[in-house]
Amino acid sequence: MALTGAAGCGGGVGDRFAPKSKASESGPRPAITVQQAGAVVDRYEKVNNQANKTRDSRLLSTVEGGALLASSQAGYEQFSALPAKKRKSYGSPFFYIDRHFYIPVGTTWFAVEATVKGEASEKNFRRFLVFDRGAENGAWKNVAGVSAEGKIPKVTLDDDGYATAVSPDRKVGVLAPNDLAGSVNDLVVTGGTGKSKQTLVSTPTAQRARAVHRNRNKNLSARVVFTPVRPEHSTVYALKTELGVLAVFNGAYDKEMTSTTHYIKPSKDTAIYMGRKQRTHFNLHYLYQGLAHLPATGKASLIGRNADFIGAEG
Incomplete structure (x- = not known):
């Protein structure tokens, strides 16, 4: 079911957005009504804002899960490394x-x-x-949240107003949704010289990911190598659009830094995990969530990627 909500923050859902009765009388049923979905998002806002004030990971875990929770918890851990201005505004409600x-x-x-x-x-x-309520004890949790740099393609609705889920294994155009992380990792690992050349168009989001590789040695006298990693949470969510499939996915990679000539000083956020001792070797862990559109023919478009530093050792 698609709902166009009111312009206000949270709040009720009108009856005019209710699904047609025949959709709920026979066949597969939706996991939630639009009214209930609105309440789930309202609760997420409230609890998340409350947790952010004191960086309460336990409280946040009651409404957030998967890779999104891992990134949020890393943000809490790295709070002391933020500039003073950002620390002051960290708990601002959204x-x-x-x-x-x-x-x-x-x-x-x-x-x-x-x-x-x-x-x-x-x-x-x-x-x-x-x-998703299927991953963690039946509780509704926000497991993905990706900011879009471009227009999000229109999701297709059936006659009753419901969206259509697509199997992540189904090939759409040149790849399946399950293969997106491998192509996006290529942008960072090789700068886009591998599989991504055949599978991804050059969107602003993709260009930014390639820049991570291109600038890997900037202001750093060390050898930097990126390695793709399978994320702990690898579920892909995909919906049918007018021209293909819209998919949300998780990816991860490591950034290994090695110097044979001098010691490297840890940055403030890295020191949270490793201490302030200078070393010749670091291994930094990154996690990201992506949003991409796979057209029925041709290459996929990466339209959003939120990457976070989540840990380190050396």
């Missing part, structure tokens, strides 16, 4: 407005496209979120 709900039938999850309002560090932007 809200999801102008919500569009996409509820597929026969799944344990639903998706939301919304504008984020109130985060002190960024202007208003569109974000695509996934809430």
